[in-house]
Amino acid sequence: MSETTTTNTTASATTTEALRERALKLDAADPLADRRELFALDDGVYLDGNSLGALPAHVPARVQDVLTRQWGELRIRSWEESGWWTAPERIGDRIAPLVGAAAGQIVVGDSTSVNVFKAVVAAARIAGEGRDEILVDATTFPTDGYIAASAARLTGHRIVPVAPADVPAALGPRAAVVLLNQVDYRSGRLHDLPGLTAAVHAAGAVAVWDLCHSAGALPVGLDEHGVDLAVGCTYKYLNGGPGSPAYLYVAERHQAAFDSPLPGWNSHADPFGMTPDYAPADGSARGRVGTPDIVSMLTLEAALDAWDGVEVDAVRAKSLALTDFFLECVEAYVPAGRVTSVTPAAHAERGSQVALRCDDAESVMRRLIERGVVGDLRRPDVLRFGFTPLYVGFADAERAARVLAEVLAETAGA
Numbered sequence: 001m002s003e004t005t006t007t008n009t010t011a012s013a014t015t016t017e018a019l020r021e022r023a024l025k026l027d028a029a030d031p032l033a034d035r036r037e038l039f040a041l042d043d044g045v046y047l048d049g050n051s052l053g054a055l056p057a058h059v060p061a062r063v064q065d066v067l068t069r070q071w072g073e074l075r076i077r078s079w080e081e082s083g084w085w086t087a088p089e090r091i092g093d094r095i096a097p098l099v100g101a102a103a104g105q106i107v108v109g110d111s112t113s114v115n116v117f118k119a120v121v122a123a124a125r126i127a128g129e130g131r132d133e134i135l136v137d138a139t140t141f142p143t144d145g146y147i148a149a150s151a152a153r154l155t156g157h158r159i160v161p162v163a164p165a166d167v168p169a170a171l172g173p174r175a176a177v178v179l180l181n182q183v184d185y186r187s188g189r190l191h192d193l194p195g196l197t198a199a200v201h202a203a204g205a206v207a208v209w210d211l212c213h214s215a216g217a218l219p220v221g222l223d224e225h226g227v228d229l230a231v232g233c234t235y236k237y238l239n240g241g242p243g244s245p246a247y248l249y250v251a252e253r254h255q256a257a258f259d260s261p262l263p264g265w266n267s268h269a270d271p272f273g274m275t276p277d278y279a280p281a282d283g284s285a286r287g288r289v290g291t292p293d294i295v296s297m298l299t300l301e302a303a304l305d306a307w308d309g310v311e312v313d314a315v316r317a318k319s320l321a322l323t324d325f326f327l328e329c330v331e332a333y334v335p336a337g338r339v340t341s342v343t344p345a346a347h348a349e350r351g352s353q354v355a356l357r358c359d360d361a362e363s364v365m366r367r368l369i370e371r372g373v374v375g376d377l378r379r380p381d382v383l384r385f386g387f388t389p390l391y392v393g394f395a396d397a398e399r400a401a402r403v404l405a406e407v408l409a410e411t412a413g414a
């Protein structure tokens, strides 16, 4: 952090008073403030919704109905009568407006990891012969890198690890696919999706974006920016529940050429024809594999109700205001030099989390959690605080910074 006005381990009473008052005013003026009561939360401060989103309180009753009535009473009839069969595309269309996609381009199912595999192999096939490089975000969430490496071995491509900012310079005539994370899971840095996608296209390559840390936190604009393929999970900012299915976006212009490496029977044009030969379905259903995990999927569908009537621009505005305010409180409360923000200060480069480097991060996070401020740790020394605008408020941000300062005052540091 830059120099602060405080010299002690704690801010003066007036500073604390002023920040608390500001927090109350900001909460009172927050157009999303009423969303919080939709969620099952306790008195603590939950800043780990970028890892596992909170439970919307109405979801258990809906899941109960899926189990007892849809499965328990209707049984096999539910594939038709309860809309089980069409759930992957129907729920994809509910996620679509949150990531700036028109209907018919997103299918829900499988994990993000599996969808990365489908997307990278299909993108390599779309890119065609004569291009043998798959450029992968060198700072990627590890699973994307592991999967891309295996995909490259299968397809005869070569992996080129590149930091996102260096992608334009690394693109050449051999580039087939570029796989990037829109927001860095560790630092919270937001990468330039429009600019990088344009650079990938100028080089004749195919852009695949991983939206795990951006969907539900900021406007993505998949259609507007001409993204080719994208994947993302639903259990972080979208609150779909532990292990909820991920999604795959295939831009309409690529759907006819989307050649899945996992062409299961659910992606067949006539799945119940049970023919020995494979013929792909049209549209987003082509991204399916096998029987969908209905219970998780319908849990997600119920959870998405929390987004009804929410504009992503409002979410972004609140997210930036929250992270700004948290950083301001940290600067006011925490002695200078005790923590360093690794999250960019510039709004254009910030996702919806604040990551603070701290030498004794592990014990600091343990103590924070003991006091009801739940963030998480990325080893060895990064404290992560996720700000989910649907249910985190400004008083939460102030309290988290204050408790952090108290914990840091008690621990020796290094």
Ligand SMILES: *Cc1c(COP(=O)(O)O)cnc(C)c1O
Pocket (backbone or CB within 6 Å): 111, 112, 113, 114, 140, 141, 143, 144, 181, 185, 210, 212, 213, 233, 246
């Ligand atoms: C959370 C996350 C994943 C998770 O992958 P799963 O297969 O759902 O476990 C993948 N990529 C990124 C960038 C993530 O942040």
